[in-house]
Amino acid sequence: MTSGLCSSIIPPMKRYDPKTIEPKWQQIWAETKLYEVHEDSDKPKSYVLDFFPYPSGVAMHVGHVRNYTISDALSRYRRLKGENVLHPMGWDAFGLPAENFAIKTGISPRQATDQNKAMFKQQLMKMGMSYDWTRELDSTDPKFYRWTQWFFTFLLERGLAYQKESEQWWCETDQTVLANEQVEAGRCWRCHNLVTKKTLKQWFFKITDYADRLLADLDDIDWPEGIKTMQRNWIGRSSGARATFAIEGHKDSLQIFTTRIDTIYGATFMVLAPEHQLLATITTPAQKAAVEAYTQATFAKSDIERMETDREKTGVFTGAYAINPATGGQLPIWVADYVLIGYGTGAIMAVPGHDARDQEFARKFDLPIIPVVRPVTGKPQEDPEYRQSIVAILRNPKDNTYLSINWGNQGGNIFIGGGRETGETAEQTALREITEETGYQHVKHVTTLPAEIEHHYYAHSKGVARRIDVVSMLFELTDTIQVAQALEADEAGKFTVEWLTEAEIAQKVTDELHLSSFQQLVQGQVWTGEGIMMGSGQYDGQSSAEAREAMLADFTKAGWATEQVNYRMRDWLISRQRYWGAPIPVIHCEKCGTVAVPADQLPVELPEISDYQPSGDGRSPLAKVADWVNVPCPQCGGPAQRETDTMDGFACSSWYFLRFADPYNDQAPFDRAKADYWLPVDTYIGGAEHAVMHLLYARFWTKVMADGGLIGFTEPFTALRNQGMILAPDGRKMSKSYGNTITPDEIIEQNYGADALRLYELFIAPYEQTVPWSVQGIDGSSRFLHRAWSLVQDAAAATGNAADHNGSAETRLVTVLHKTIRKVTADLESMAFNTAIAALMEFVNEAYKLKVELPIAPNAAIWQGVAETLTILLAPYAPHITEELWADLGHSSSVHSASWPAWDAALIIEDVMTIAVQINGKVRATVAVAPDATESDIIELALADAAVVRNLEGRTPTKTIFVPGKIVNFVVS
RNA sequence: GAGCGAGUGGUGGAAUGGUAUACACGACGGACUUAAAAUCCGUUGCCGCAAGGCUUGUGGGUUCAAGUCCCACCUCGCUCACCA
Secondary structure: OOHHHHHHHOOOOOOOOHHHHHHHHHHHHHHOOOOOOOOOOOOOEEEEEEOOOOOOOOOOOOOHHHHHHHHHHHHHHHHHOOOEEEOOOEEOOOOHHHHHHHHHHOOOHHHHHHHHHHHHHHHHHHOOOOOOHHHOEEOOOHHHHHHHHHHHHHHHHOOOEEEEEEEEEEEOOOOEEEOHHHEEOOEEOOOOOEOEEEEEEEEEEOHHHHHHHHHHHHHHOEOOHHHHHHHHHHHOOEEEEEEEEEEOOOOOEEEEEEOOHHHHHHOOEEEEOOOOOOHHHHOOHHHHHHHHHHHHHHHHOOHHHHHOOOOOOOOEEEEEEEEOOOOOOEEEEEEOOOOOOOOOOOEEEEOOOOOHHHHHHHHHHOOOOOOOEEEEEEOOOOOOEEEEEEEEEEEEOOOOEEEEEEOHHHOOEEOEEEEOOOOOOHHHHHHHHHHHHHOEOOEEEEEEOOOOEEEEEEEOOOOEEEEEEEEEEEEEEOOOOEOOOOOOOOOOOOOEEEEEOHHHHHHHOOOHHHHHHHHHHOOOOOOOOOEEEOOOHHHOOOEHHHHHHHHHHHHHHHOOEEEEEEOOOOOEEOEEOOOOOOEOOEEEEOOOEEEEOOHHHOOOOOOOOOOOOOOOOOOOHHHHOHHHHEEEOOOOOOEEEEOOOEEOHHHHHHOHHHHOOOOOOOOOOOOHHHHHHHOOEEEEEEOHHHOOOHHHHHHHHHHHHHHOOOOOOOOOEEEEEEOOOEEOOOOOEOOOOOOOOOOHHHHHHOOOHHHHHHHHHHHOOOOOOOEEOOOOHHHHHHHHHHHHHHHHHHHHHOOOOOOOOOHHHHHHHHHHHHHHHHHHHHHHHOOOHHHHHHHHHHHHHHHHHHHHHOOOHHHHHHHHHHHHHHHHHHOOOOHHHHHHHHHHOOOOOOHHHOOOOOOOHHHHOOOOEEEEEEEOOEEEEEEEEOOOOOHHHHHHHHHHOHHHHHHHOOOOOOEEEEEOOOEEEEEOO
16 A cells, blocks of 8 residues: 555544543543442552542632542552552531631531532532542531541540630631631631630530640651651650749649759759739738739730740749749849740749840840750760860951951851960959960950850860860950950961851851850850750759759659659640531530430531621520430430530531541441451642641541541541642732632643643642642643643554564663653652653654654554553553543443553663763763673773873773663873 | 751752762754644754863862762751740
8 A cells, every 4th residue: 555545544643522421431431430438448548538628619629639649649640550540539527617607607607618519519520530439428418427426525534525614716707716726826727817816614525635646656657758847846855854942931833844954053043924823912012003904915915926936035023932943042033025924834943044035134124044955066976085165256346257267177256265284263364365376466255155165076186085175255345456366286387267256156156166156255155055054053063954853853852843744835725616517426414414416316407597606795696506415314314405506617527537437327437347447548648738737636536436446547648748839820828819720620621631730730740749820831741641631542543563674773662651651660669750751752853863763653563562661651641632542442341440560671772872970080982882891892992082182191091880771980190 | 046958951850979960840943834732853051163171059188980978167048046
C-alpha cells in the first residue's frame, strides 16, 4: 500500500475529548463497583485517608482538591501495585457556619448541610476520585452520632469526662465557649472576633491524663517533624519542683512551681497572679487599696491586652513576706499580671539573676538581683591549662561605639582580652591589655560583672586547650590620646583595631565569651543558661544540673519540696452552647444527679426547631425546647432535664476513621476485627492547620479506646503527610472575599478536563510546598495528555509486524521505557509526583523522536507494548484518558485493575556512556565510552581529549579520581 | 522573642557529595494555513561575534570535587508567644 492510499482509507484518528470520556468512565466505575473494597482479600491492606472535610456553603477551589488529588493518585498506585486499598470519604458536617446560616436565613442546618454535601460530592465525582462511596459518612447522621454519644458515655464511665465550673474563653459573637486550642491570638478561630472570659459549668475530657503517652508515642510515628514539634510544644511538658514557702505571720503557705530549683538561693521576691486566692488573706491593710486597685485594673483589661508580651511589667507589693526555705531569708510578695493563674500554681519565686522576666520586674521596682550561677561558655576540652583572664569592653561615650579587635580569619571581631599575671588585679590586667593592644590610656572603669564567666577554648596561636575564669569589665574612654602598641611577637600585624556600633557587634562578634560579656555588661541581659553554682551554700562549685538534682533530693527529704511535672496543655473543653452538634447524652436529675443516657436509648436526637437564636443566657437554643429538655430520669423515673450543651465537632473527627472500617454496624461503633484489619491509617493526608487540634484529640481517643479493649493499636495514623497550600495567581490566599478563587469545575468546563487538572495539581510543585496557581501552567499538562493520546492511538490503530526494522532505535526505546518505569516507581514511593510526571513527559518527548526512525504503523507489535506500559504508568494521575486508551488497546477490563509494570535492570544499560572529565574539579570535556570500558581505557581516552590536553598545559596529574559511570578528575598543581 | 522550613533562569521547579538549570510555563524563530487558533520542529541562565569565562541569598570552612556537608550572617514563609 502506498501512503497516499493509506491516508484515504484509514479513518481520522479518534479525537481526545475529555468531556465525553470522563462522565462515561465515571458512570462505568460506579456501575462496576470498581473501588469497593472488602476485608476478605489475600492482598496486603492499605488505608489511605484524607482529613475529614467540612462541607461548607462555598464550592471547593483548586487548592482544596489538591489534597484529594494526592491521596487519589496514591490510592490508585497502591491498587496497581496489588494492595487492597481502603480509600473512603465522608463529611464532618456539624459546626457553626451551617447554624449561623440558619439564624440568618431560616434554612435549617440539616437542609443546608445536605445541599453542601451534595455539591462537594459532585465536585469530587467530576474529578474522578476513586472513593468507595458505599462507605460515605456524615457526622450529623443520628446513625453516626449515636456512637459519638456512646463514646462520651464510654469516657464518662472511665472518669475521663467530667463537669467543672470554671472560667473559660467565651465568644460573644458565636455565643459559645471555646477550647484553648480554638483561641488564636485572643480571637475566635471561626469568626475572628475578640474573645472574653465567662464562668460556666462545662464538660471536659481529661486529655491531660494521657499527656505523657501523647508525648512519648510521637517518637514512633512517621509524621512531619514540624507537626511533631508543634504537638510537643503544645503538650509543653516541663519537669521541675513544687516548693512550699511559709508566709510570715500566716498559717497559709505559698506553693510555687519552678524548673530551676537550683536558683533558689537567688530568689529575691515572690509573685502571685492577680487571680491568686491567697491575695485576699495576706495583703496588709496598708497595701490593700493598692492591691485591689491593681487587680481591678487587671480584670478590666481585655485578654488580648494582657497577652501582649512587649508590655512593660506592672505589679504591686502586697505588704506580706515569704520565707525562703533554703536560706531563711525574707522575700517580699508582689502581685503582677505576668504570672498566669492557669499555669503551675499561679505563683512563682522570682530569681531576677537568672530569669529575664523577673529581672525586668526587679529593675523596674528596684528589687535586689543576686546571681547564683556562674555562666559557662565554650566547649570543655581535654586536659585544659587553667588561667585567670579578663574581657574588657571599652566604650567611646561620644558616639556610642565599642573598641574591638578584628583578627580576620583567626576568629573575627572580639573585645580586648588577656591573661592575668601574678599579683595583678583584674582591673590592672585590663588597663595593661588595653594600652598594649590598642595604645589607649585614658579610660575609666564603669562596671564589672558580679560573676566570673568560666570559658573553655582552644588557643590556636599557642596550641593549647584552656579553661579560664574571666572577669568581664566595662570601661569608658576619657580622651582619645594613643601611645604606641606593645604587642607580643605572635600578635604583631595580625589584627586591626575597629570601633563598632551595637548593631555591628551583634553581626560581627561571634565568640561566645565575648558576646555573652557584651550582652550582660552593656545590654543588661541575665544568664539563663547552665553554669557553676555560687552563693548557694553547700552547693557551691557544683554544676547547675547537679545542684538541681541534689537540691530536689535534699529539699524533698526536708519535706518542703517535691518533684513535679507540669503541662502547658489543659483538659479539653468539650461542651458548646450551640444547636448544630451532637447532644451531650446526659440527664440531670434532682435526686440522682448527673446520669448518662443508657446505651439502648441512644442516640439522643437533635429535635427539629425553628428558632436558632442562642437563648442569650449562655445556654444553647436547645434549652428553649421544653418537651425535649424535660424527660424522666433513666434511673429513678423522676422529673429530670436533659443536658442542653452539644459536643465540640472535634469529637466526631476523633473517631470517624474507625467507622469507615465498618460503616453500617448498628450494634457497636465498629467491629474490632474489621477495625484491626484496616487500621491504623497507613497514609493520612491533609493540611498543617490541624497540627494540634484534630490530630491530638484523635490520638487521645485512640489511646482511650485501646485501653478500653476496643482496638488493638494505640496510634491512629502511622504516616501523616501535609499538602501545601495553593495560592491564587496573585500570590494571596484564595478566598471568596478577594474574588480570586479558581474552582475545579470551571477548569473541567473549559475543555481541559479533570485529567489535565489532576495532572497539573500534582505537577505544579512538590506536594508539600505552598505555590501560586498558574493559569497558563495547565496548558502544559493538557498538551502532554494530547501527545500521549496521539501516541497511544497511533499504536492501537496500527496492525503491522515489521520484520526488518531499526534495531538500534528499538533498543533505545526499550531502554528509555524501562528507565522511565524505574524512575516513576521510585518517585511514587516517595510521593514525588511532580518528577514522576516530568519523567513521563520526557518519555513521550523521546518516543516522538524515536517514531521518526522506528515508525509506528509497521512496528505495531513493539509500539503496542510500549503504549500499554505508558498507559498504566499514567493511570494514577489521569484515570479517565488511560481507561479510554486501555480499551482502545483492546482490553475489556479496567486499566485500574492492571498490574504495575516492573523494569528490567539489564535493559537499562545504555550502549554509550558519557563520562565528564574534570581538571581540579572543573569540567573541561566529556568522553563517550562503552559501558564495559575499563578505568584505564577511560583515563587514556580522557588524557587524549584535545580540551584536556589544552587545560593540562603540559602538567602531569598528581592524582586521578575515577568515579565509575560518572567522572574522571585529574588533580594538577 | 522562640521553634521549624525555605532561598537555584523572566516564572513553577530538577539535581544518591560527582557534567547545575531536567520537566513545564512564558518568550523568540521556523513549518503547516488564504488567515488565525491548534499542532509539529527548533532556540532560550548570564557576559561574549567567537574562543572562552561566570553563575545556586552573603561570607567563611571541609573535600580531588559543594546547590547538596559544617560555621556565621541576611531575607522570606509558617507556627507558638510572659508557661516560671
